[in-house]
Amino acid sequence: MPRGESSDGARRMINIVALSKTFGSGATAFTALTDINITIRENEFFTLLGPSGCGKTTLLRSIAGFVDPSSGSLTIHGDDILSKPPYARPVNTVFQNYALFPHMTVAENIGFGLEMLDRPKSEIRSVVGEMLELVQMTEMADRMTSQISGGQQQRVALARALAPKPEVLLLDEPLSALDFKLRKEMQIELKRLQSETGITFVFVTHDQEEALTMSDRIAVMNKGRILQVGGPKDIYDHPAERFVADFIGDTNFVTAEIQSLEGDTALVRLPSGRQIAARSAPDGAVSGPVTIAVRPEHATLEAQGALLDGLLKNIVYFGTDTHYHVMTQDGSTFVIRRQNQPDAAEDHKVGEQVGISFNPGVAQVLRD
C-alpha cells in the first residue's frame, strides 16, 4: 500500500494515532483528550461534533500546533508535525473569534500570510484580489476590520486563512457568532469554497444540524473521546451509543433483549414480548438486555396490538409535522413524528389506546 493511502483507496491527509492531552499535573491534572484515533482524507469536509468542553478546540489546536499533546502521533501526508512550530505546519486556522488584526485593512489581513512567506508583492496583490472576490468582499478591501459586520469579518477570516493555500483548513466554530439567517448563508458558502478550493476542511461545531448538513464525515466527541466516526446519514441512522443518539436528533430509547445475533443484525425482544430485527452496534453486547434507539420519524402510529402499545398522552402540532407522545407499558414516553399532509384531518384523540410500529432494521442496538 503506497504511503498515505488508506485501505479504502482514498488519500490520507491527517492521521492521528493514540493522541492524548492532559493539562496540568498532580491534583489539578485534567485529561482533555483520551486516545484519539482518526484518519482525515484528502479534500474531505471533516467535522468534530460534541458538546461544550468535550475537547474539540483542544484537538483542533493540537493539529494547528498551539497545544502540545501529551502522547500519540499526528502526521500530515505522512510527515510527523508534532515537532514543528505552528508557522511550519501546512495548516491555517479560522479562529472562533476570527482574530483579525485590528491595525490592518481587510486586504492587508488577507495578504498577511503570504507576506510572512516572503512572496513577491505582485503575487500577494493578485492572490488577495482573488480571495476578495471569492468571499465577495472586493468593495471592502480598504476598510479597517472594525468597520465591517460580523458576517463580513468571518469571510475575511476565511479568506485570510485560505490565501496561503494551506493543505488543511481548521475552522473552530466559525459560524457560532452569526445570526440564524447569515449562518445558513455561510454554511452554503463554506461548502462552495471547500469544493472550489479542494482544501481539506476540519470543522468544529457543537451544532448537530450544522454538522449533518455540511460534513462528508463526522466525528462525535464526548468527554475527550471520539465515540463514533461516520457519514452524516450513518451517524444519524445508526448511532453507536446512547450519547450519540441523544446528541444528534431526537430519539426514543426502548429497553430490549437480544435473542440472537447474525452479522450486524440482532433479533431483539421488546417489552411487549414481540420480536423484531435491529442493527447491532460494532463491539456491542451480543446477548442479554440492551437499549435500542428508534428515531421518531421512523415509527408509525397504529391500532393497538402493534410492536409496542400505549396510551396517547399528547398531540403537538409543529406545522411541518405532528408529534404524538405515547406512554408505553413501562411508563416511558415514546415520541412519533408524522409529516403533515395538506388539510388532513387529525384521526387520533388524546387518551386513546394506540400501538407503535417500526420496520425491521430501523432500530439500532446501542453499545451501552
Add this chain to the structure above:
Amino acid sequence: MPNGVRTARRRWLLLTPALVILLFAATGPLLIVLVYSFLTPGDYGGVVWTFSTDAWFNVVVERDFFDDTLSFADAHLSIFWRSVKLSLVTTLVAFIVGFPTAYFIATRPRETRDMWMLLIMVPFWTNLLIRTFAVMEIIRNEGVINTGLIQLGIIDAPIQMLFTEFAVTLGMVYVYLPLMVLPIYASMERMDFSLIEAGYDLYASRWRILRKVIFPLVKPGVVAGSILVFVPALGAYVTPRVLGGGKQLMLGNLIELQFGQGRNWPLGAALSISLLAIVMVALFVYVRSAGTQEGRHD
C-alpha cells in the same frame, strides 16, 4: 428652553470643578511665572516690579560681568542639550527595559499579574531621595559593584561611575521605569493574545510577530509611556544633582539654581517657560509622527 441647550449647560456645570482647579492650580501659577520672567531680579531673591527682557536675553546670551561684552550662554545651551539628550536616552533605555518587562507580566497567569505589577510599583511609592541614594550606594567607588569586582579580583581600582552621565541616566531610568511599564502593560493586557496565535498560524516568526502584530497594537501604550518618562526626565533635578554631583547639571538644576543661590528669579522663570516650550514642541512632533503612521487608513 431647547433640550440641546439644557444638556450643553449641564455639561458645563459638571465641568466646573475641574475648570476651577485647572485655573487656580495650573494656569494661575503659569501666568505668574510668565509675568516674573519679564521683571527685574531683586537683590536678595524675589522680583522688583520693573519691566525687563533681560531674563529672556540671558537665557541664550551672556553679558560679561566686567566689560559688558556679549557672548553665547554656552553653559545654558550645553545644559539644555544635555537635558534633552539624557532624557531621550533615558526614555529609550526605559522602553528597551520596560517593553519586555510589560510583556513578561502580561503573559503571566492572571492571578499573579497584580503581584508582578506591585513589585514594579513599590519602588515608585518610595521617596525619590531614598531611591536615588540607593542607586548611589550601589555605584559609588566604595559601593556594592566596585567592592564586589575588586574583591573578586576582576579590577584593581574602582570604576568611576558616580557623578557621570551614566550615573544620571541609570538613576533616571530606575526612577521613571514604572511610568514606562505601566501604560505598555495596560495596552498589552487589553491586547487579544489570539492575534499572536493568528500570526504564528500565518507563518510569522517570533520577531515578525513582535514587529507586525504586538508592537502596532501596544503603540498607544508606548507613546504614553515615552511621554510619561521624557517629560519628567527633562525637568528632573534631584537625580542629576545627587548622582551627577553638580557636574552633570540638567535644566531642573539650572532653574533651581536661579531661584536659590543665583537669586535671579526672572531668569529662573524664563528658563522654566523655555523648558515648557521644549516639552510642548517635542510632544507635538512626537505625537504627530506617531499618529500619522497609525492613522494611515482612517
